[in-house]
Every structure is written in C-alpha cells, then in structure tokens.
Amino acid sequence: xxxxxxxxxxxxxxxxxxxxxxxxxxxxxxxxxxxxxxxxxxxxxxxxxxxxxxxxxxxxxxxxxxxxxxxxxxxxxxxxxxxxxxxxxxxxxxxxxxxxxxxxxxxxxxxxxxxxxxxxxxxxxx
Amino acid sequence: xxxxxxxxxxxxxxxxxxxxxxxxxxxxxxxxxxxxxxxxxxxxxxxxxxxxxxxxxxxxxxxxxxxxxxxxxxxxxxxxxxxxxxxxxxxxxxxxxxxxxxxxxxxxxxxxxxxxxxxxxxxxxx
DNA sequence: CTAGTTGCAAAGCATTTGCCTGTGG
DNA sequence: CCACAGGCAAATGCTTTGCAACTAG
Numbered sequence: 434x435x436x437x438x439x440x441x442x443x444x445x446x447x448x449x450x451x452x453x454x455x456x457x458x459x460x461x462x463x464x465x466x467x468x469x470x471x472x473x474x475x476x477x478x479x480x481x482x483x484x485x486x487x488x489x490x491x492x493x494x495x496x497x498x499x500x501x502x503x504x505x506x507x508x509x510x511x512x513x514x515x516x517x518x519x520x521x522x523x524x525x526x527x528x529x530x531x532x533x534x535x536x537x538x539x540x541x542x543x544x545x546x547x548x549x550x551x552x553x554x555x556x557x558x559x
Numbered sequence: 560x561x562x563x564x565x566x567x568x569x570x571x572x573x574x575x576x577x578x579x580x581x582x583x584x585x586x587x588x589x590x591x592x593x594x595x596x597x598x599x600x601x602x603x604x605x606x607x608x609x610x611x612x613x614x615x616x617x618x619x620x621x622x623x624x625x626x627x628x629x630x631x632x633x634x635x636x637x638x639x640x641x642x643x644x645x646x647x648x649x650x651x652x653x654x655x656x657x658x659x660x661x662x663x664x665x666x667x668x669x670x671x672x673x674x675x676x677x678x679x680x681x682x683x684x685x
Numbered sequence: 686c687t688a689g690t691t692g693c694a695a696a697g698c699a700t701t702t703g704c705c706t707g708t709g710g
Numbered sequence: 711c712c713a714c715a716g717g718c719a720a721a722t723g724c725t726t727t728g729c730a731a732c733t734a735g
Contacts, residue, residue, distance in 0.1 A: 436689055436734055457725085472692045477725060479690095495672050496619030498724070514666060525661050532675055535651050539680030540640060546621050546674040549658055554665030562709060562714055583700080598717050603700060605715095624699065 435486070443467035444479045445488065445503075454492040454500035454513065454522045494522060495548055512547040518556035525549065561612070569593035570605045571614065571629075580618040580626035580639065580648045620648060621674055638673040644682035651675065 447463035448455060455463065461476045480501055483489035490507040492500045494515065500522055514523045532545045551557075573589035574581060581589065587602045606627055609615035616633040618626045620641065626648055640649045658671045677683075 438690065438734075440691075470692085473724090474693080474726080475691060478727095481726095491622070493622030495621050495674075496617070496625050499622050512661065514662070517669060523666075525663065527661050529655060529658060529661060532655060532673065535638065535653055535655060535673075536640070536675065536677075537651065539683065540649075540675075541677040541683050542675055543643060543677040545676065547658065547661075548621075548672040549662065549666075549668055550671065551662075551667040551669040557665065557667050564709075564715065566716070596717085599699090600701080600718080601716055604702095607701095 435482070440464070440468045440471050440475050441479050441482075443471065444476060445483065448483075448489055448501065448503040449505070451503075452506070453524060454494075454502040454506075456498060456500050460501070492522065493546065512549070514549045514551070514553070516553040516556055517550055518552055518559075521553060523553060561608070565594045566590070566597050566601050567605055567608075569597065570602060571609065574609075574615055574627065574629040575631070577629075578632070579650055580620075580628040580632075582624060582626050586627070618648065619672065638675070640675045640677070640679070642679040642682055643676055644678055644685075647679060649679060 443464035443466075444460055446467060447460050451459070451463065457473070457476050457480060460480070461471060461473060464471050464476070480489065484491060484501070488504050489501045490504060492502055492513060494500055494513070502524070506524055510528055512525045512528060514525050515521070516523070528547070533542060536542055569590035570586055572593060573586050577585075577589065583599070583602050583606060586606070587597060587599060590597050590602070606615065610617060610627070614630045615627045616630060618628055618639060620626055620639070628650070632650055636654055638651045638654060640651050641647070642649070654673070659668060662668055
C-alpha cells in the first residue's frame with residue numbers, strides 16, 4: 434500500500450537532510466537532483482502521505498503557507514525562528530515555560546506555538 | 560484622497576465593534592448589514608488602505624490567512640488565542656517575558672509571536 | 686499482472702487587479 | 711465636475727484533483 438519510489442525517497446531525504454522545516458517548493462528543489470522532473474502534484478501528495486504516516490510534521494508559519502519537517506525533529510517540544518533576511522525557518526531548542534499566566538478566566542489551554550523573528554547567523558554576519 | 564464612504568465606515572466599524580481579529584470574510588459579513596451588497600474586492604482593498612493608514616493591524620495566524628484587528632487593540636504588546644472549536648481568534652493580555660533564552664548563538668532577536676490553542680469560554684462550556 | 690504512483694492539465698480557493706460605472710466633495 | 715471608490719469579472723498564486731500511462735512488488 435505504500436510503495437517505495439525514488440520520488441518519495443527524494444522528498445523524505447530532502448526533509449531529513451535539511452534539518453529545518455521546508456516549504457513544498459524547497460522540497461521540490463531539493464528533490465529535483467535525486468528525482469529529476471518530479472512534479473508539484475507528487476510533492477504535495479507525498480507530503481500528505483508522509484504527514485498521515487507520521488513521518489513528517491506540518492509547521493504552521495504565521496501568515497505563510499505551511500512548512501514541514503522530518504518526524505525526528507518533532508520528537509521533543511520545540512519552537513521556530515524565521516530569518517527576516519533569507520526567510521528560512523530554523524528549529525529552536527527548549528521553551529520558556531508555561532503560558533498559563535496569559536490565559537484569561539474560562540479559557541482552556543491545549544497547545545501553544547511560538548515564533549521568533551530576527552536574523553540568522555549567516556544573514557546577521559553579512 | 561481618502562474618501563469617506565459607507566463601505567469604509569462599515570468595515571472600520573466592524574473591526575472596532577468585534578474587539579477581536581477578523582478574517583476578510585468575517586468583515587464582509589459584519590459589514591453586510593451596514594452596507595448591503597458590499598463586494599469582496601472592496602473589503603480587500605479597504606483592508607489594505609486601513610493597514611497602510613495604521614488604522615488596522617494584520618494578525619498573522621499560523622497556517623491560515625491573515626486576520627486584522629483595529630489599531631486601538633495593537634497599542635500594547637499582546638498575543639492571541641485561537642479556539643479549537645469555533646475557530647475564533649481572541650486577544651490575550653500580557654506576555655510571559657523575554658524569549659532570549661531560547662535563542663542560539665549567532666541569532667539576533669527582533670520580535671516574537673505567540674499563539675495559544677484551546678477552547679474559548681463559550682465552547683468549553685458547551 | 687494490477688493496484689499504487691506519477692505527470693500533466695484542469696479545477697478550487699483566497700486574494701489581487703483591470704476596467705468601466707458611480708459618487709463624494 | 712472628475713478623481714477617487716465600488717462592483718464585477720478576469721487574473722494570480724498556491725494547493726488539490728481527475729485521468730491516462732507507468733511501475734514496483
């Protein structure tokens with residue numbers, strides 16, 4: 434039912450190698466060398482499959498299309514950083530703690546998402 | 560150059576009255592009674608104008624289209640809560656503090672965004 | 686073999702833009 | 711008056727889907 438094809442390997446490898454969340458376009462570019470001519474439909478379909486299979490995790494980015502990261506990155510609670518200059522999203526370790534003190538009366542808390550913005554080392558240096 | 564029309568008043572009033580960030584669709588619905596037949600183009604064009612004029616502020620929601628809130632709500636630093644059940648976004652007071660401890664070596668911090676998820680009082684009660 | 690996969694092109698959505706009519710000042 | 715605004719519809723940009731050809735197992 435889940436067949437092993439070079440397109441799927443290319444996409445999963447791209448995610449694993451990147452070490453950071455990728456957009457569908459970035460995945461397609463990264464997969465292009467391992468599987469030339471790979472189509473966008475395949476990229477999107479494969480993303481959906483990988484997410485359902487738990488091998489990839491969607492990373493919602495405020496105001497932008499979702500990115501996706503390899504499941505191994507999602508094993509621990511973490512957040513993300515987006516570079517103002519190059520637009521890349523990076524993983525951040527840790528979490529500043531509970532958000533409960535921000536919650537008004539009557540609301541229940543299930544999860545939270547934190548995004549930091551600034552410059553990544555490569556761009557800050559330039 | 561900025562003409563006062565009933566469509567623009569309807570949209571600005573909708574934002575002011577809502578007291579929480581609205582999607583373009585929600586704005587159109589809310590403006591419908593004050594300005595029947597208002598078109599989507601007008602809603603989007605007006606949003607853009609209001610944002611440029613500083614009367615409305617975009618609220619980026621992870622994985623979803625932007626919402627917008629009235630400028631008065633953005634005068635102080637705050638974050639947002641999204642209800643899992645009804646999908647509405649609410650303003651939250653305060654901020655749990657600095658995020659600098661999450662930042663790896665070499666990154667610079669400009670801003671941050673926090674989103675909490677759970678149930679709002681209306682939905683949690685039901 | 687043959688059901689799962691792929692590529693292409695068309696279809697969907699949300700948002701933007703062009704164009705011509707309408708109207709605020 | 712007449713330049714700014716509004717409504718409609720076509721155009722975008724991103725993502726999904728239908729379909730016929732292809733291929734892994």
